[in-house]
Amino acid sequence: MVERWPIVIVGGGPAGTATALFLVRRRPELASEILILDKAIHPRFKVCAGGLIPHTIACLEELGIALEIPHVPVSRAFALTPAGTVEHNERRGFCTVVRRDCFDALLVDSCMRRGVTVRQGEKVLDVVEHAEFVEVKTERQNYRASVVVGADGSGSLVRRRVFGHDDRTIGRAIMADVSALDLHWAFPNDPWCKFDFRPAAEGLRGYAWMFPCSIDGTPHWNVGVYSSQAKAQGCRMNGLLEKALSRIGARAVRSCAYPVRLFHSRTRLATSRVLLVGDAAGVDPLMGEGISFAFEYGRLAAECIAAWREPGSDGVAAYERMVRESWLGRKLRRLNMLERMFYGRTSKFWFWFAVSSERARRVGLRWYSGQDGWDQLSLPRGLARLGQEAISLMRGLL
Numbered sequence: 001m002v003e004r005w006p007i008v009i010v011g012g013g014p015a016g017t018a019t020a021l022f023l024v025r026r027r028p029e030l031a032s033e034i035l036i037l038d039k040a041i042h043p044r045f046k047v048c049a050g051g052l053i054p055h056t057i058a059c060l061e062e063l064g065i066a067l068e069i070p071h072v073p074v075s076r077a078f079a080l081t082p083a084g085t086v087e088h089n090e091r092r093g094f095c096t097v098v099r100r101d102c103f104d105a106l107l108v109d110s111c112m113r114r115g116v117t118v119r120q121g122e123k124v125l126d127v128v129e130h131a132e133f134v135e136v137k138t139e140r141q142n143y144r145a146s147v148v149v150g151a152d153g154s155g156s157l158v159r160r161r162v163f164g165h166d167d168r169t170i171g172r173a174i175m176a177d178v179s180a181l182d183l184h185w186a187f188p189n190d191p192w193c194k195f196d197f198r199p200a201a202e203g204l205r206g207y208a209w210m211f212p213c214s215i216d217g218t219p220h221w222n223v224g225v226y227s228s229q230a231k232a233q234g235c236r237m238n239g240l241l242e243k244a245l246s247r248i249g250a251r252a253v254r255s256c257a258y259p260v261r262l263f264h265s266r267t268r269l270a271t272s273r274v275l276l277v278g279d280a281a282g283v284d285p286l287m288g289e290g291i292s293f294a295f296e297y298g299r300l301a302a303e304c305i306a307a308w309r310e311p312g313s314d315g316v317a318a319y320e321r322m323v324r325e326s327w328l329g330r331k332l333r334r335l336n337m338l339e340r341m342f343y344g345r346t347s348k349f350w351f352w353f354a355v356s357s358e359r360a361r362r363v364g365l366r367w368y369s370g371q372d373g374w375d376q377l378s379l380p381r382g383l384a385r386l387g388q389e390a391i392s393l394m395r396g397l398l
């Protein structure tokens with residue numbers, strides 16, 4: 001049997017659900033034309049620290065989704081770097097930590113409540129693009145879609161089938177959850193998180209982290225290590241995680257690892273009927289943060305699909321250009337550059353600079369967390385603002 005659907009989204013994680021939610025927000029009448037297929041049944045476990053930056057919280061508010069799941073708001077962060085340790089306090093919130101089983105289930109539920117059809121426990125096995133439609137084969141049946149959105153994560157089948165295999169830009173993160181009740185020190189009333197960049201001085205293109213979280217009502221620490229180079233650094237990452245766990249007195253904790261696909265400016269993101277969002281497209285190479293990008297890819301994909309429904313449109317191929325020219329593409333390109341600066345040969349200088357200038361840190365963090373409109377400025381206005389900031393920074397350092 002072949003079922004016909006105008007829009008099929010493969011994957012019901014943040015990227016797939018955000019695409020559906022932004023599309024329905026823009027064109028509510030399209031809800032009945034969207035089918036989300038997910039091989040998992042939500043709530044499902046996902047290897048992820050669940051740190052939501054303020055931009056993600058703003059996206060949820062924009063979509064009218066209340067964060068009615070257990071979450072830990074964090075306003076204090078410590079960064080341990082080869083040039084020293086700094087503390088950052090953010091009154092308005094540094095990040096919010098969720099568990100992905102609850103968070104993704106909330107997003108899937110929001111889609112269903114808005115009239116989107118979600119079929120769970122249905123794995124997509126193949127995707128074949130034809131001139132007039134896209135064939136999607138699952139373990140249950142076949143579908144014919146006018147447009148397919150590949151939101152199936154870093155190992156994306158849609159990406160492999162449509163654009164070919166490419167593992168040049170795969171990062172990796174490994175993590176473990178430690179119950180705070182098993183440790184000999186109290187869980188703080190004012191939870192903080194920690195980023196340890198010191199391994200960058202020994203060649204790790206990444207960092208170790210510690211996030212507070214709540215699992216089944218019990219306080220936990222999520223401890224992990226990220227590297228933008230999956231292949232070269234697997235063994236070193238395991239060693240670093242063990243070291244981080246033993247430092248807090250946690251032993252014999254089960255760890256799990258997962259790839260993170262990183263953005264590359266030359267990666268293909270769309271054909272005339274298939275487009276990629278979220279990890280399937282590529283996310284932040286500096287920190288491996290992907291949830292806020294999942295929402296932003298989803299927003300652009302929705303914009304593009306809505307325009308494609310207008311008469312005279314020539315498919316969704318424009319999406320690739322839209323991503324590159326949008327502030328999302330600009331931010332991802334800048335993060336690529338920062339990854340080379342902080343984890344490359346000039347690493348020492350940039351950590352020294354970040355530790356020495358509180359203003360640089362503040363500006364950088366506000367940009368990173370999406371509280372600042374830097375990437376939305378036109379080139380001349382951006383350059384003018386950069387000039388002003390550079391002068392203030394020099395004054396601060398001298």
Ligand SMILES: Cc1cc2nc3c(=O)[nH]c(=O)nc-3n(C[C@H](O)[C@H](O)[C@H](O)COP(=O)(O)OP(=O)(O)OC[C@H]3O[C@@H](n4cnc5c(N)ncnc54)[C@H](O)[C@@H]3O)c2cc1C
Binds near residue numbers: 153
């Ligand atoms: C250890 C670790 C820690 C991380 N910590 C953070 C963090 O703190 N903050 C942050 O922002 N990001 C973090 N990330 C990155 C973040 O997890 C991803 O960027 C994010 O999950 C991407 O969302 P997505 O919707 O694109 O993909 P996913 O969340 O991977 O969702 C893909 C969905 O597609 C489904 N699927 C896959 N294949 C198929 C198929 N063949 N058929 C049907 N369905 C399919 C899956 O079941 C899944 O539900 C971390 C990653 C790792 C590995």
